Each structure stands twice: as structure tokens, then as C-alpha cells.
Amino acid sequence: MAVIKDLKTKEITINMGPQHPATHGVLRLMLELDGETVVKCTPYIGYLHRGTEKLGENKTYATALPLTDRLDYVSSMSNNIGFCVAVEKLLSIKVPERAQYIRTIMAELTRIANHIVWIATHALDIGAMTVFLYSMRDREWILDLYEMTCGARLTVSYPRIGGVRCDVTREFMESCYQFTEEFPEKILQYETLIDKNRIWLQRTVGIGIISPEDAINWGLTGPTLRGSGVPYDVRKFAPYDAYDKVDFEVPIGKNCDVYDRYRCRMDEFRQSVKIIRQCLEKMPEGLVLAPEAPGYDMPAVPPKKPAAPPPKTAEGEAPPPPPPPPPPEETGPVFNELYVATEVPKGELGFYFISDGTGKPYRMRLRAPSFVHAGVLPKLCEGSLVADVIANIGTIDIVLGECDR
């Protein structure tokens, strides 16, 4: 046996990505493998860096809105809403109630669409190919619903600072209601395909375990954190839009593994349907854009006097209101800052603005859930097998557009 002892083994370094079928975009992982076991995992990101934060500093609040679509392109509507909620709080604009309900519906539709893409790609990574096509079929319905409201399917830019761009039609409401009736059956279809499948269970139960303490410590949010049993949800902790007026539960997991995170997201489907249903039933009539909403030509310099000419709204439907910038100060710029988080499908999307009182943010910071989640990959992957790396990339639900900004 001395011969075998003398043999030297060496780890192979594998460059997984940036072009690889299972890295969900341009994530690059340097894996050091000892046989099939991962010894070291180093993620590299930045291949999709477009400088959104820098761009945001050079645009007015209203024109920076479409930048947020392009972050997480599978749940663009949620990003828009997150941005709008933050700017509204900064400018203290009150959103009409109808717009709040519409935005809640849209946010939840987006949550469903995002989780559909997630279950599709996650299952495809693990090798269950059929779920992909079943779920993509149902996503199409949601994209059609988007198209009915604003004409766009993917990068919508439908919400506006102070409301939404236009009112929803009767047709949309009916189609959306029908969706809430039929979608729960579709969820059952996905579950039939994978939920009790032994191979699926073997691939997910007990894989990628992260304890609740560690999960919080690493800054995980959203279903990725809730799978570890921490009931942290911004919709409950700091309700925005109509979330304080609807009744829903926050599903949490128990075993902190890939399977429990999968279960969490499947339960969120049902909760989202419940929220949409309630919103459709409770939605009041009224305006959909606050009268004081700023227009595109939001002044770059704040008006010195309250009687400055008010900008026009983009649609011209509401009477031209006076813009509501913070009270102008004569003695140099005053920096006000605000951190507003919203619950996007992937976790906590935070916008941190430093405002100097002009129409452009002095600093626009994006706290992207994908960025934080990608950082936890080494912890999840080291010591596991190559096949589990794929399961782990799937379970943290990252989109590289948001990760790299």
C-alpha cells in the first residue's frame, strides 16, 4: 500500500461560467475539485455591470425609473414599485388608494412570474425538464396581463412616482380574476411532477443547509431566508402600498435546506394568489396618479420660490400640480437621506437615496438581494458535490442583472 500513499493527488480547478448552461447568466465560479467534491468555491461577478448607481445620479428621479427595470429583468415590475415607493417617501407624495391596490396586484403577479421562472430553471438544472415547459406556459399568461395594462411584457416601467401610468381596464380585472381561479391548479401540476419524486427529494433534502443565525448574519432575505425559518418579510415589517389592508401569511421553512426553500416559494404562489384576489375585490374607484406627481422634466435645480412654474405631468391628465421638492434652503445644499426597502420576489430590495434637494439624487444606492445572495455561495458549496453547486445556485434565486447592477 506504500505505493498508493506515495501517489500525489491534485485538485482540479474548474471555471464554471461565465458561459455555462446552469449559472443563470454570467456568474463565474472558480471551483477547486477533489474528485467530485468542491474544496473551494470563489464567485466572480461584474460581467453585467452597467453602472446603474452612477447613471442614477445623473438622471432625475422620474427618468431614473426605467433603469430599475433592467436590474432584475424577470421581476421588473417589483423593482419599479420599489423605486417608486422609495421616491414617494422621499418627496412625501401620497399615492391614491386605487393605485396602491393596482401596484399590489402587479407586485404579486410579478412574484408569481418570478417564482415560475425560478422553479422552471431550478428544476431544469436538477434535470427535471418537463416542469420548465409547464411553468413557462403559465408565465405567458402573466406577461399577457402585463401587456393588457401597459403594452410591454418584460421591461414594463408601468408604475410611476405617485401612482401608476394608466388605469387598468375591466377586461384586465376579469382576466386577472380568472387567473387567480385557475392558477392554483397549475401549482398542483408542478407539485405532482416534482414534490414527491424520490430523485428530487434526494437532490434537495439536506442540501445547502444554512442555519437561521447564519442566514441572518449573511444578510439573506426573502424566501432564501424564510426557508431557514426566519419570518422576516418587509411586507409585514414595514408595509407599503396596500399590504397592510390585505390578509396573507408568510410561509416559512424548518430544515433550512434546498427543499424547504422550494416549499416556501411554492407556498408563496398560493399567498400571492390570495393577495391578488383580495385586491381585486377591495379595489376602490378613483385616481391612479397623485396630482402632485413629478413629471419627466422634474427640475434639476429646486425652484427658489414656491411660485415657480409647475412642470407638466407626463400624461397631462391631472391638473399641472406644483412639484413637491424638499423646502429649499438658502445656505448650501442640505443632504437628506432615506433607506426604503421593499419585498421583491428575491428578497429585500433597498433603495438608499441621498438627496441634495434637486431633482436628481445625489447618491442612489441599490441594495440588491441577488448581490447579497451570490456572496453566500462559497458557504453553501464548499464541501458539497458538483451537482449540489447547481442546486445551490438555483436555490438562492439570483439574477445577474441585479447582482452586477
Place this chain on the structure above:
Amino acid sequence: MTPQEIAQLINEKFPSEVIDIKEFRDQVSVTVKKEKIIELIKYLHDTPELYFDHLADLCGADYHGKKDIRFEVVYNLFSIKHGHMIRIKAQVSEDDCKIDSVVSIWAGANWHERECYDMYGISFTGHPDLRRILMPEDWEGYPLRKDYPLKSDLGEKEWKGYKQVVEVSEKNKAYEVR
């Protein structure tokens, strides 16, 4: 606990460190000196009645020409247990552009600090792996600084990755189908 009370508590505990307390739309930011930042953060993280276990965000900010001390590192803290939040801002001057790392307290701060270093050039002492994260490794300059040029023609001084791309595209023009 309301943010005002937390700010008060910090002020009592670290009177020499706190420079300014400011409230805006129910959120309170506490501006502090950078020297005892670790001690302060540890206090916020470990005290049972505060218990800021969730580092919501860590980022830099550049007040070039607007404030005496140029940079600030901003910690947005949230307590999942108590549901309250506070913002700590540590001032970092341009000539001593470094601050202690909080990775030992929150593991999740790792990438945030790397990004802050990448974008503002603030280095974090005690960080386990301080490299550029979003920009290429051989990038020069710190893009989110306010004096970073938005558009320029550097000619020979251009980043070599960009030069390579231009060269290849010039070469490939020969194969273009018209």
C-alpha cells in the same frame, strides 16, 4: 424602540464619537467618527434590547467639495427581532482613506465592503479578501467618486481591455458582410 431613542442611547454610550444626529421622515442617521466604529457596531449588534442582527445595507458616499470630510461609509441596520432600524454613518477623510471592517460581525458585509472599496477606494482594514468586485481587476480609478469623469477620451491611457476590444473590432471589419 423608536429610532430617536436608539440615537439617544448611542449618544449616551459613545458621547465622544457621535458628531451629529439627524432625523428625516422618521429615519434617524447618526454620524460618527470612524475610530471606534467596530466597538460601536458591536454594541449595537450585541446589546439585547437593540440587537441589530440584520445588516440591511453597507455603502459608501462621496461628498466631494460639499463637506469637509469627503467620504462616509453608511451602515443601514435593522433588527429582525425588534423591528427597528437606525443608520450609522462613519466619516472617512480622503487622506486617511480606510476604516475597520465589520466582516467579523456580519459575514454578509464581505461583498458590500468589497464593492465600497471598488467604487470609492475606501479600504477596509481586517477584511479577509479585499479585491475589486464589479470592475475588472486591473481597472484604474474609482467610478462612483464624484470627480470620476463621466465621458473622456484617454487615448493611449485608455484601459487596455477596452483597447483590445477596439483592436479586435477593427480587425474583424475585414470580414463584415455588406
Place this chain on the structure above:
Amino acid sequence: MDFNGFYGFLGCPQNTSLCVQIIIILIKIAVVIAVTMLHVAYATYFERKVIGHMQVRLGPMRVGPHGLLQPIADGVKLFFKEDVIPQAGDKWVFQLAPIIAVFATLSALAVIPIFEGFMIANINVGLLYILAMSSLSAYGIIMAGWSSNSKYAFLGGLRSSAQVISYEIALGLSLVGVMLMSGSLNLYEIVKGQQEYWYGMYLIPQFLGYFIFLVAAFAETNRTPFDLPEAESELVAGYFTEYSGMRFALFFLGEYIAMIVMACVAVICFWGGWTAPPILLKWFPFLAVVPGIVWFFIKVYFHIFLFYWVRATVPRYRYDFLMRLGWKVLIPLALLNIVATSIIKYAF
């Protein structure tokens, strides 16, 4: 080995001249290869159609009516694709690998009796020959993985060699029950042996062996859920990551031929080959007019359909579970099957 003389080996009457016999053999080979190639082409088409309909979509629809000409279009496209050889790869081994993979599986077809009296070579160790050939194709895979000089291909090749070696044992052991019952390794004899039973197939007494054989056959042909060597989401395309054009098509061909061969072996050893169950013929005598080749193909198509069905249904195994399944479940079960069969055979 006893080949019953050269003439017997060739399966021809002894009084024809050698020249004629060789021509007959060549014609037979040409027919079998042509039929197999056509089957491979349309196996890809049916795979896409079957899986497509299982996944609520249509599959190929554009080339020809209902996409019927799609396999031909694919073939033409692959044939004219640029053949890329990695600069740092081992050029000769790289070129040899797909040829070995295809020819090993293709030569396994030589001993398969398609209907009464039709087989290219009637050798009395037919079953062993098929097993040998199917494991030979693993060399092609390993060589491809090694010579590509790519880490993904290398890992794919390693996985494949481990998988083929493990499942080869289970595959061989699962067929021992059949050998015991028929008392022969000759595929013709095995089919004839099944006619002794009223149900006309070894499937019923050998259900355990059949199950093990199917699972091992999936692993042997690298099909889902055991497609780890080419696990798309982990290893990009496994051992043929670096292959393109015609060489890629050869691997593809090899995989599909292997699938067809495995389906044929399952039909011959467990489903009674080209014969219909005697009980069925007794109840419905008019079925006797159906030629044997039809029975054979129906059974083979069913098995190929099974391959597709499983592919559309289940996720992929993880490497360590795969090994555990092979060594800790299938091999003990196969041994149990052998012991039980021997005892029953001895006792009755």
C-alpha cells in the same frame, strides 16, 4: 467457442459457394445498417415529438408536414458543420473516439435476430457478445473525454467510465436468470425457449431481472435519469463538449444505436422476441398472420418510448446516489434473482 464451422457462423446453407455467401452477408449488413440509420434518424424525431407532447408543446413542425423531414435537415446541417479540433487536444485519439463509440454499438446489431431466420451472425455466445460490445463503447467516451483536453469533457469521461463499469455488472447479472432459464447464450435459442410457456415471455418469471436490466440499460446508454456523463447543467455537454459537426453526430448516433440495441435485447430476452404469446394466438387465431417482424418492432418501439417517457418525467440522479444505487441495490437484487432462479430451476 464453437462457431459450428464457418458456414454456421455466417448463418447460410452449407452448399452455397463462399463468394455468394459473402455477398449475402454484405447485403444483410447493408440492410440492417440502413434500417438502423433510418430508425436512429426517426428516433430523434419521435423523441422530440413524444417529449414535446408530454410537455404541452408540438415539437418540430416546420420542416415538411408535421416536421417529418426534420431529422434529414438536422443530418445535412451536422454534415456541413465546421469540424473543430481543439488545438491542445490529442488529435488522433480525438478523431478515433467517436468512431469507436459508433462501431462498437453498431457491431452489436450483428447478432440480433429480428425475425425468424434473420440475423447476420448466429453465434452461440450472442448475449455475451452484445455485453462486450456495449462496454467497448465506453472506450470511445473515455478517449473523447481525455483527448479533448477540457476539464468538463474529462470529468464527463471519468463519470462515464465509473458508471459504465458499475452498471455493466448489474446488467450482466440481471441476464443470468434468463440464461439459466433458457440454458443458452444464443439469442435465437433464448427466444425459442420462451415459447414453452403459455404467456410466451420470460418477463413474468424474471420480472426482477427485467426491472434490473431496464435500470442498468438506462445507465449503460447514459439516458436520463442517469445522464451524468453529459449532465447539461453541470458539465455543459460532458465528454463531447469539444466535439462539433459530424463527429458530434457520430456520438449522437452511437447513443441512439445503443438505445435501440438495449431495447432489442430487452425484447429478445424478456418479451419473447418476434414471437407472439401462444395464449394470444390461441384466443385470437387471426393474429397468426401478423409477421414476426411486426411483433418485434412493436415491442422495440414500446421500449424506446419508455426511454423517452422517463426522460420527460424524472430529474437527474446525483453521482454518489447513482453509485449507491448500482452497487448497494441493483447488484444484490440481481444476485438474489440468480439464487432464486437457480433454486426454482433445480427444484422443478
